[in-house]
Amino acid sequence: MEVTEEELTVHKIILEQGPIFVDEIKIHELIEYALPDTSWEQLQIILESLHSFGLVRKRQTHDERVLYQARTKEIAKKLQNLDEKEFEIYELIENSERKGIAKSEIQKLTKIVQSIVESSLKSMQDQQLVKEVKPKNKKLYMLFDIKPADESLSRLLYNNGEVDTLVVEALKTTCYSFIYHRSFPKDMDEDAVYHPGYTGYPTLSKILQCIIESKLIAEVEVEDADIRQILDVLIYEGKIIRIFSGAIPDSDTMDIMGTSHGSQEVYVARKQRAVGNAWTPTPCGRCPYFKDECTEDGEISPSNCVFYPQWLNRDPKEREKIPWTGELPPMDTSMYPRPK
Known part of the structure; x- marks a missing residue:
């Protein structure tokens, strides 16, 4: 008995997910393009066959989900x-x-x-x-x-049993910077994002390659599992997210019609917004009199405000920068003595 073409296709798609376990529901979603007519029952038969050939290993979770991880064909052949x-x-x-x-x-x-x-x-x-x-x-x-x-990076993350913050923070900074610069279009509005079919978001292997080439860690050979720990911390801190994206087309994921059916994990940065509100970039947002002493008919009022002219007379380009940097021009409060 030999492995069928359908089984090889499913195996290839699981293998593309890398050294992670994927549950049955996700596998069913991933094969939708390559094998659109495959029912849930047929998938179960295919996965069981792949397991019998040694092409996948499986693991059951506490909530009775079954996860699968692909082995290479070379390993499976030896297991036979x-x-x-x-x-x-x-x-x-x-x-x-x-x-x-x-x-x-x-x-x-x-x-x-x-x-x-x-x-x-x-x-x-x-x-x-x-x-x-x-x-x-x-x-x-x-x-x-x-x-x-x-022999992994994990031992470098600790010093005398405590987390080595210098190493961890250096790795987090490098990873976040690499992901950030590939997550948003350059020279565009700060809210601009890439189109849904964009395939330039970095994968774990690309991030690993960046760390290796940066020579940030020279003592040991850094591996996927090591960097995944750092990425998991960035996800927990809300700085990045992990998503499934269409794989970059290549000879292994293209069918005879030229369509790519690959899918892979990629990482996308989340922009860190400055905390503020609509008043923050204006003089009122930092005025020492605004809250308690500025009234419509009082000695200090919007109609005779001396801070607005200071702000409005600045170069418009400088004012445009204010919302992004959080900085305002110095206020000359001597021009506006506090009333007695």
């Missing part, structure tokens, strides 16, 4: 050569992700005898499916193509 016990061991190592797992823990969780565990690990190491690492002199097993957690 594993027997049932070897595959059980592989999945256990895979689920340990960057933490890794000790051989004793594998034996405890799988109930497989030591000799079979050892031979299975040796076989998978030979096939470059898993590898042996020794962080802090403890032998662990993890997938071949990922790095241990203590």
